[in-house]
Amino acid sequence: MFVKFLLYFRLKRVAMKKIFLVIVSIFLLFAAEKEDFLKTLNEVTEIATISKLNIDKTPSNVEVIRRDFILKSGAKTLLDILKYLPGIEISMSSSGKKELIIRGNKSTYRDKIKFMINGVSVTNNLYSNQFYYYNFPAVLIKRIEFTKTPDSVLYGGNAFLGVINIITVDSLNNDFVDFYVSTKQEFSGAFFKKFKQDELLIDAHYSVSHPHLKSPTSYLGDIKKMDVMPYRSNVDVSSFEKNFGIGIKYDKEESNIKYRLEYYEKGNFFGISRLTPLKHDKKIRFWHQYLNFHNSKYLKYNLKNCFDAGIKYYIWDGEFRTFPYDFNETIDNNPDNDIISGAKINEIEYYIRNIIHNDLDHHNFVYLLEAKYAKPFDYYYLQYVPSMNETQNAFNLGPNGKHLKGKNNVLKEGINRKTFSSAFQDLIVFNENFSAVGGIRFDSYSDFGRKLSYKLGSVFSKNDYTLKILFNNAFRVPSWVELYAKSASDFNGNEKLKPETIDMLEVVGIKKIKNDRLKLVFFYGKNKNYIGRKIDLKSGKKIYDNLGTYYIRGIEASYLRRNEDYRFDISYSLNKNYYDFENKIVGFNIYDWPGNREKLIKSHFVYNFGKDRSVFFGLIYGSEIKTPAVIKNIPSYFSINTNYRFKSHGFYFTIGADNITNHKNYYWVDPSDLIFDRYFFEFEHARIYAVGRKIFFNIYKEW
Amino acid sequence: MKKVLLILFVLMTSLWGNIEELLYIESKLYPKIIMLDKSVNKKEKIVFDILYDEENYHIAKVMSQLLRKNGVDTRLDKIPRYCKNADAYILVTKNVSERFINNLLRSKKLIFSVYPDMIKNSMISVYIGIKVKPIINPSLIKKGYIKLNPILLKVAKIYEED
Numbered sequence: 001m002f003v004k005f006l007l008y009f010r011l012k013r014v015a016m017k018k019i020f021l022v023i024v025s026i027f028l029l030f031a032a033e034k035e036d037f038l039k040t041l042n043e044v045t046e047i048a049t050i051s052k053l054n055i056d057k058t059p060s061n062v063e064v065i066r067r068d069f070i071l072k073s074g075a076k077t078l079l080d081i082l083k084y085l086p087g088i089e090i091s092m093s094s095s096g097k098k099e100l101i102i103r104g105n106k107s108t109y110r111d112k113i114k115f116m117i118n119g120v121s122v123t124n125n126l127y128s129n130q131f132y133y134y135n136f137p138a139v140l141i142k143r144i145e146f147t148k149t150p151d152s153v154l155y156g157g158n159a160f161l162g163v164i165n166i167i168t169v170d171s172l173n174n175d176f177v178d179f180y181v182s183t184k185q186e187f188s189g190a191f192f193k194k195f196k197q198d199e200l201l202i203d204a205h206y207s208v209s210h211p212h213l214k215s216p217t218s219y220l221g222d223i224k225k226m227d228v229m230p231y232r233s234n235v236d237v238s239s240f241e242k243n244f245g246i247g248i249k250y251d252k253e254e255s256n257i258k259y260r261l262e263y264y265e266k267g268n269f270f271g272i273s274r275l276t277p278l279k280h281d282k283k284i285r286f287w288h289q290y291l292n293f294h295n296s297k298y299l300k301y302n303l304k305n306c307f308d309a310g311i312k313y314y315i316w317d318g319e320f321r322t323f324p325y326d327f328n329e330t331i332d333n334n335p336d337n338d339i340i341s342g343a344k345i346n347e348i349e350y351y352i353r354n355i356i357h358n359d360l361d362h363h364n365f366v367y368l369l370e371a372k373y374a375k376p377f378d379y380y381y382l383q384y385v386p387s388m389n390e391t392q393n394a395f396n397l398g399p400n401g402k403h404l405k406g407k408n409n410v411l412k413e414g415i416n417r418k419t420f421s422s423a424f425q426d427l428i429v430f431n432e433n434f435s436a437v438g439g440i441r442f443d444s445y446s447d448f449g450r451k452l453s454y455k456l457g458s459v460f461s462k463n464d465y466t467l468k469i470l471f472n473n474a475f476r477v478p479s480w481v482e483l484y485a486k487s488a489s490d491f492n493g494n495e496k497l498k499p500e501t502i503d504m505l506e507v508v509g510i511k512k513i514k515n516d517r518l519k520l521v522f523f524y525g526k527n528k529n530y531i532g533r534k535i536d537l538k539s540g541k542k543i544y545d546n547l548g549t550y551y552i553r554g555i556e557a558s559y560l561r562r563n564e565d566y567r568f569d570i571s572y573s574l575n576k577n578y579y580d581f582e583n584k585i586v587g588f589n590i591y592d593w594p595g596n597r598e599k600l601i602k603s604h605f606v607y608n609f610g611k612d613r614s615v616f617f618g619l620i621y622g623s624e625i626k627t628p629a630v631i632k633n634i635p636s637y638f639s640i641n642t643n644y645r646f647k648s649h650g651f652y653f654t655i656g657a658d659n660i661t662n663h664k665n666y667y668w669v670d671p672s673d674l675i676f677d678r679y680f681f682e683f684e685h686a687r688i689y690a691v692g693r694k695i696f697f698n699i700y701k702e703w
Numbered sequence: 704m705k706k707v708l709l710i711l712f713v714l715m716t717s718l719w720g721n722i723e724e725l726l727y728i729e730s731k732l733y734p735k736i737i738m739l740d741k742s743v744n745k746k747e748k749i750v751f752d753i754l755y756d757e758e759n760y761h762i763a764k765v766m767s768q769l770l771r772k773n774g775v776d777t778r779l780d781k782i783p784r785y786c787k788n789a790d791a792y793i794l795v796t797k798n799v800s801e802r803f804i805n806n807l808l809r810s811k812k813l814i815f816s817v818y819p820d821m822i823k824n825s826m827i828s829v830y831i832g833i834k835v836k837p838i839i840n841p842s843l844i845k846k847g848y849i850k851l852n853p854i855l856l857k858v859a860k861i862y863e864e865d
Contacts, residue, residue, distance in 0.1 A: 036738070041732070044731055047727060058833060435833055
């Protein structure tokens with residue numbers, strides 16, 4: 001009996017255990033399904049945020065350009081796309097460097113933005129610029145995200161006037177090959193290919209252009225005699241540019257490795273000293289490479305850790321023909337009398353970054369930690385006059401291109417930059433109609449000190465209306481040139497520089513009805529500690545300094561109508577910017593003329609004839625550029641661009657024309673730096689020509 | 704359960720973005736939602752039947768490829784054809800007859816829509832706001848006798864007709 005009882009009890013225990021295990025398994029299965037589902041919800045929210053599907057709901061002012069528009073616009077390069085954005089002006093400085101003027105802020109040699117390719121910053125430390133990427137082929141771009149809101153909290157220094165993030169084609173795109181040719185001696189080719197079940201992606205491109213142009217006549221000015229005389233008459237020039245690049249991405253589960261190289265080579269174009277080179281145009285070569293390892297892992301369904309580590313390598317290598325050493329005595333136009341100046345600078349940067357995203361019901365926390373180490377190495381200065389051969393003097397400083405180091409080096413030697421950053425941001429979603437964001441960031445730079453950045457913002461939406469109020473404090477890191485340059489010309493660094501800061505208030509109103517979207521933006525920004533060059537009264541040289549406050553004010557209005565058949569977009573922007581430099585500038589103050597076009601009107605229309613044919617019309621108008629009274633204002637900019645795109649035998653063909661009316665467009669060029677504290681060169685009427693009408697042809701094949 | 708009346712233009716907002724990204728989001732989300740359908744046999748490989756019209760064939764094909772990458776089987780059927788043995792349907796159309804929907808409802812399977820503004824003819828689609836959420840149409844879920852895990856109802860937005 002007792003044995004039976006024990007057996008019964010034992011069997012019951014086994015049965016109970018089994019039942020318990022089944023219940024636990026069901027519970028765990030249910031819990032796992034639930035957790036898996038919630039994790040996926042967070043993942044897809046992240047995809048929507050990253051791909052900007054929900055931009056109107058998030059507290060930032062972002063413009064997104066997507067591939068459909070990019071392909072149909074007939075754009076060859078990145079700048080060909082950006083030129084259609086409200087408040088963006090594409091310009092050019094004297095040596096042919098392309099410039100982005102954002103909200104009227106013209107800043108020669110550096111555009112004060114954070115520029116990223118697939119989330120990796122490619123802005124260099126040397127001069128905090130990135131124009132080697134401005135010719136990046138449009139066909140390799142999947143999406144462009146242009147955040148006009150300064151955002152140092154998430155992006156750190158240089159996210160000053162905004163952030164441009166270029167997303168290249170990925171595993172969701174088809175393989176393709178593309179060729180482009182134009183009547184302005186432009187040729188380019190690009191391809192994209194996926195391997196190993198889309199785990200390995202490779203893209204590559206090559207382009208070369210040398211449109212023939214007529215250079216303006218150069219004038220020589222003498223500030224002591226208050227005299228200006230013609231110096232070199234206009235000559236035929238070719239604005240040589242060459243790009244090539246390669247991008248590789250390897251994805252494996254939660255990690256990926258990205259490598260990208262961009263090479264850019266350019267001629268002197270109209271001359272860095274506003275003096276067109278006569279022959280043997282010298283060239284500048286830029287190499288930018290990065291290798292980035294990324295890992296992202298969900299620690300819990302609502303807790304994600306993202307880790308990045310990488311290395312960037314940048315080379316600036318080139319020479320300029322500046323001016324003939326004897327320009328004040330004999331004007332014989334012998335190119336061998338030109339002073340050739342140049343440099344080679346290698347820059348390396350190592351970085352690690354960890355970001356934790358914690359996505360709760362009403363909060364989205366971001367915690368960031370980042371450390372960087374960067375330094376220039378193997379750098380030297382060049383300055384020689386070919387006709388002087390071995391004779392060493394103040395002009396022929398390093399005969400036959402000898403590498404000049406030590407006291408003659410182009411930058412102070414032995415410098416480096418160590419950076420440590422931490423940031424915290426919380427996006428609070430009160431309900432579907434109201435959310436707010438707050439964030440703070442601390443940066444410590446070994447070469448100029450510490451900086452605190454912050455932001456506050458809110459989004460209200462009700463029915464078809466959205467109102468965003470955004471306030472951001474951001475900063476721009478002084479570049480190594482601004483801190484440490486030791487140039488024989490007027491680029492002299494100042495180690496006492498403070499970072500530039502910006503306080504920007506933006507009010508964004510959006511109204512949407514079915515296929516229509518109306519957007520209105522008011523912005524008011526104070527750019528404090530503006531970094532520019534001024535004449536130092538002690539040394540008589542031009543040095544970098546914090547000059548004062550620059551006010552950035554204006555409005556942007558845009559209207560978009562889109563349906564399956566067509567897309568129509570028109571925008572208007574107005575900038576009323578001004579400098580307030582309180583007697584920092586002695587004598588002629590170039591900062592009295594911001595050099596921008598105050599009003600911009602842009603429009604485009606794409607009409608689709610079914611799936612395989614489309615026609616595009618684009619219009620860009622920019623108002624006059626105001627100049628000093630002695631010079632006529634630079635006339636308004638006007639360009640109508642059009643193309644027709646169709647598919648035949650599996651190929652897409654595009655034939656089109658830019659500036660179809662061949663309107664004479666010009667860019668404003670201010671006078672050169674002073675030479676021997678007395679002379680300067682300037683082009684006739686302080687302007688250079690833009691390329692005229694261009695007819696192009698493009699073939700694109702995807703599979 | 705949040706009761707939210709969603710007017711058509713609110714749903715249209717997601718289409719301002721690229722359809723490609725919308726499909727990508729749906730291809731990740733829909734296989735997880737189907738696991739919350741109590742009637743689905745989770746031991747076997749899930750089969751989605753993608754129902755398209757001529758205009759949307761390309762989108763249906765892309766959706767099929769994306770779903771397969773996420774470990775589910777798919778088949779493509781041009782409306783009015785459909786497979787009775789599928790585990791769920793995905794509508795890739797903007798024009799669908801009430802009769803066809805009623806036929807699908809008889810099979811008592813989940814009906815998803817690629818286009819959020821077609822939620823009135825389907826049971827589930829996606830809502831893209833500051834957070835991405837499923838949007839569900841309770842009247843069709845009831846008509847289709849579908850029993851869903853409460854977690855879905857807890858996080859989803861609810862569609863009600865005007």
